[in-house]
Amino acid sequence: MTQVLEVRDLRTHFFTQDGLVAAVDGLSFELAAGEIIGLVGESGCGKSTAALSFMRLIPKQGKIVSGQIILDGQDIVSLSEAEMRQLRGPKVAMIFQDALAALDPTMKVGHQLMEPLQTHMGMSPRAARKRAIELLDRVGIPDPDTRLDEYSYQFSGGMRQRVMIAIALSCNPKLLLADEPTTALDVTIQRQILDLILELRDETGAGVILITHDVGVVAEACDRVIVMYAGNAVEMGPTEEVFLRPGHPYTQGLLGSTLNVGRDREHALPAIPGMPPDLIDLPRGCRFEPRCPARVAMCSQETPVLKSIGRQHEVACWRAWEKAPVLAWDSDRR
Secondary structure, eight states: OOEEEEEEEEEEEEEOSSOEEEEEEEEEEEEETTOEEEEEOSTTSSHHHHHHHHHTOOOTTEEEEEEEEEETTEEOTTOOHHHHHHHBTTTEEEEOSOHHHHSOTTSBHHHHHHHHHHHHHOOOHHHHHHHHHHHHHHTTOSSHHHHTTSBGGGSOHHHHHHHHHHHHHTTOOSEEEEESTTTTSOHHHHHHHHHHHHHHHHHHOOEEEEEOSOHHHHHHHOSEEEEEETTEEEEEEEHHHHHHSOOSHHHHHHHHTSOOTTSOTTSOOOOOOSOOOOTTSOOSSOTTGGGOTTOOGGGGTSOOOOEEEETTEEEOOHHHHTTOOOOHHHHTOO
16 A cells, blocks of 8 residues: 655654753654544644644744655655645645634635645636635535635634635645644534545545544544654554553543543543643653553653554553553543
């Protein structure tokens, strides 16, 4: 199967007045054409920074300090900004988390949709407008020829997200990054947006990275899952394998704290104690150790790396390698 993306030991750091922030600190994985990988973890674990790294859109105070991002066979880390502009659209595109902020309120939606078609596909204004109408219709926006001449603030949240998807897919990218595309939308619209992404993936064959806090979405939509914590991948593998047999205590905690309609309402929802570490002052050893109920002496002395515990299932945890028993908070799940 063709590899759309290969990430090798990626490290993206931010240089602040308080110190160095290791937002992404040694991430490695591969994504095949037509595959969907879910990136999950708490806020601040490095998911969005990783996606922005793949787009080469890191803010000025940040930098990709090492590693490789091989997009469709080409390492993009060393490319100039002018060279990257040629790749954004045809090779990689992103559905940003906040469509209202991502869309320009001073420009009509049609202009924002037609621009990449003219720039990257070489279409004439007339052809670009026709294609833009087709794209809006494809993502489920009614009366697309009229709405093309409206501004983003005239659209609802769900419709703005659909416009973002249309723009992202306008040049048929090989890699689609979806950064929490269903955030702040009601459940019905969330379902529609997720179905739309899956349908378009099937049609175009693009590789998709879905960033979300919702493990239910990952369970339903993703072929594989990468669990991130404090800039590192702590567990990765086939979604079913990881969710049915989570090896890392952090993964177990995330799954244990997920709402379930069949849960006994008299029991409190389990929660992972404590807070994620300060990325400027990371603890020695395993970064999850201060919050882990199963920690042992080794956890505070040496940082574990990803190792196989099953078919394509890797975990960075000393206890998981020893096939330790299920944690208390995991057994409390209903």
